[in-house]
Amino acid sequence: MSTPAAYNIPNLLTYGRILAVPLIVLCFFVEGRLQSSDFARWTAFWLFAAASITDYLDGYLARIWNQTSNIGRMLDPIADKLLVASILLLMAADRTIAGWTIWAAIIILCREILVSGLREYLAALKVSVPVTRIAKWKTAIQMVAIAMLLVGPAIDNNPPESEMTGLVTGAGIAMLWAAALITMYTGYDYFRAGIKHVIDE
Incomplete structure (x- = not known):
């Protein structure tokens, strides 16, 4: 069976x-x-x-x-x-992500919500928007950034005052910004591909 x-x-x-x-x-x-x-x-x-x-x-x-x-x-x-959303919110709550970096998290979350809404609408019209290669790269960079932000503070301060202080977390924040910038491009790319179907309706 x-x-x-x-x-x-x-x-x-x-x-x-x-x-x-x-x-x-x-x-x-x-x-x-x-x-x-x-x-x-x-x-x-x-x-x-x-x-x-x-x-x-x-x-x-x-x-x-x-x-x-x-x-x-x-x-x-x-x-x-x-x-992705739960960990970004968690990292913001414990201030691993703080200050201007909050905007990188907001950009990523807003894009995910907007693209999901667009995909759901287009699916009802039997229209498929394929995932692009750059979107896959964005996802990979985003996942690595989140992993580094999760574990970064545990590595950076062991031992205290070491040369590693802040290095892993800083790299994670830089990669999160890189993911956010690519996110804006891919989000625009998806909307450019899908908006004509919305307007036609």
């Missing part, structure tokens, strides 16, 4: 990515309040790394095993956005 589509391996990986979201947040609230010990950050980092790997694996396995499904197509982008 074949496995129902909802329980095939690609979809189970997607469910795992969604489950990783509250687990990562929980790492920062193990004492009942927001705190970011080195242990919490390393645990959150490895959970995020595993979740990021499933982001690649679920689509790859679905294609090579011919196990694509409607629930997988629906949940995959939702899982990605939940993962």
Whole structure:
């Protein structure tokens, strides 16, 4: 008897990515309040790394095993956005992201919401907007930036006053800005491709 589509391996990986979201947040609230010990950050980092790997694996396995499904197509982008949005908000709450860098996070979050809305609208019109190569690069840079921001403070201050102080977190912030700039371009690219269908309607 074949496995129902909802329980095939690609979809189970997607469910795992969604489950990783509250687990990562929980790492920062193990004492009942927001705190970011080195242990919490390393645990959150490895959970995020595993979740990021499933982001690649679920689509790859679905294609090579011919196990694509409607629930997988629906949940995959939702899982990605939940993962990114929750960690950006978490990093803002504990001030890993602060000051002007908050704008980089806002740009990324706004783009994700706007493009999701556009895709949903165009899907109702049976119009597909393919993911571009530069959008895939944006996602890769964004994921690396988030990983560095999660674990950066745990590395930068061990030992205190070392030459590494601030280096990993600073690199993560720089990459987050790079992702935000690419995000603005890809967001414009998607809207340019989709807006004619909106206007035609």
